[in-house]
Amino acid sequence: MEFTHGGEAHLVRPSPPAQVDDDTWTRFLYMRDNLKGVYAERWRHARGCGQFFNALRDTTTDHFVAVYKRGEPRPR
């Protein structure tokens, strides 16, 4: 498969690690919005350049609404 799914986008790793409390770690590691509708996700061009990028996808239709670079803010 050319592209692989990388899960929810815009999750920021909390830091510095030693000062992060358990609830913040839990939210980062495990909690997900799992949205029904337009969802910002990471995808990876696995069989191409290997890079991660971000996309907005409607999880009720699987249609991609927008594609943007990682690090960029969510469009609109």
Place this chain on the structure above:
Amino acid sequence: MRKQTFSALSLIWRGLSGHRSWQQQWRKPEPKTRYDAIIVGGGGHGLGAAYYLAQEHGLSNIAVLEKGWIGGGNTGRNTTIIRSYYLFSESAALYDHSLKLWEDLSRALNYNMMFSQRGVMMLAHTVHDVQVIKRHVHANRCNGVDNEWLEPAQAKAFCPPLNIAANIRYPVLGAALQRRGGTARHDAVAWGYARAADALGVDIIENCEVTGIRRDAGGAVAGVETSRGYIQARKVGVSAAGHTSVVMRMAGVQLPLESFPLQALVSEPIKPIFPCVVMSNTIHAYISQSDKGELVIGAGTDAYTSYTQRGALHINMHTLDAICELFPEFRRLRMLRNWGGIVDVTPDRSPIIAKTAVPGLYVNCGWGTGGFKATPGSAHLFAWTMAHDEPHPINAPFTIERFRDGNLIDEAAAAAVAH
């Protein structure tokens, strides 16, 4: 009106009168303005929980709210494999609690579950599989759960269509067999619980989608907004499978869940040929034969989250490749139908049956690809948790907080894939 009971005599008697004297199996009530407890989701888990709330905990003013028709979710879409041989003690206790309830369910509900303990065989194809599966067998036996190791020839004796040739891509190196495992009729579970709950006064309200959860000034649950109006309730139990994240978000609760499509398909009906259930986690093939004669085949989940309730075709192709290699005589069978359901998956592939941070709000979810087998047990424990406002000892480890506290019940790592 008193409920008719089912028996061989009543079947013959009403058969003679053209089957025209059967009563409606449950009422179709209008929603009341307030209930003592509401269950969101009319799958087997939700209907069962309502039944046990009424039957064992003496609540009578209960409603089950279902956005579509009861049993139209994963309960009616799954391949009905029932087994309890999970690795960890917590899981073994949970799934075996359920299996024991299955063994008596038809009698308890006076409804034929078509529960058939024909044996579930899990195949090993690699050295790693052999080691993992033998470890499961030993762990299960320590926990009092039946499971035994079979050499390839013994596996073939138990399931004659199985190809145990050494030269296939994923040869069968052995199998684990749980003889108490088997299948049941998916619809019967929803209908049997619905009928029994209705007889105890539970209102089963279909075409009623929950669209909001209202909380009072103290943050506790006050009621639910629905497509059929606002309904008050101080206890709300969410049992919405793939849509749990969507419903819980209405109360501001985020969960460690992702929802994926999972598919199944059935062949044209043929004469009885397949005596048991065979599963292979390694090559993603799950197969049994229904009483109608169709081969019921389960596939894997899609590689990305989705609520489309259909899955990608290549996932089915992959499963059929495996089926054709393991059972070459099925190669010329035609497939009749395929469909998908949306399953809610946790990071450790174990469920959550728990209280939440919101007083009066309870959740039963995360059953993912394997919660049909757990229907009676889960329903029973969820009802207990709602009635006592604290978990039963069996579901006490299955909290949301286990992710924070590092107490995962990591069946995902144990099985290496979804199960």
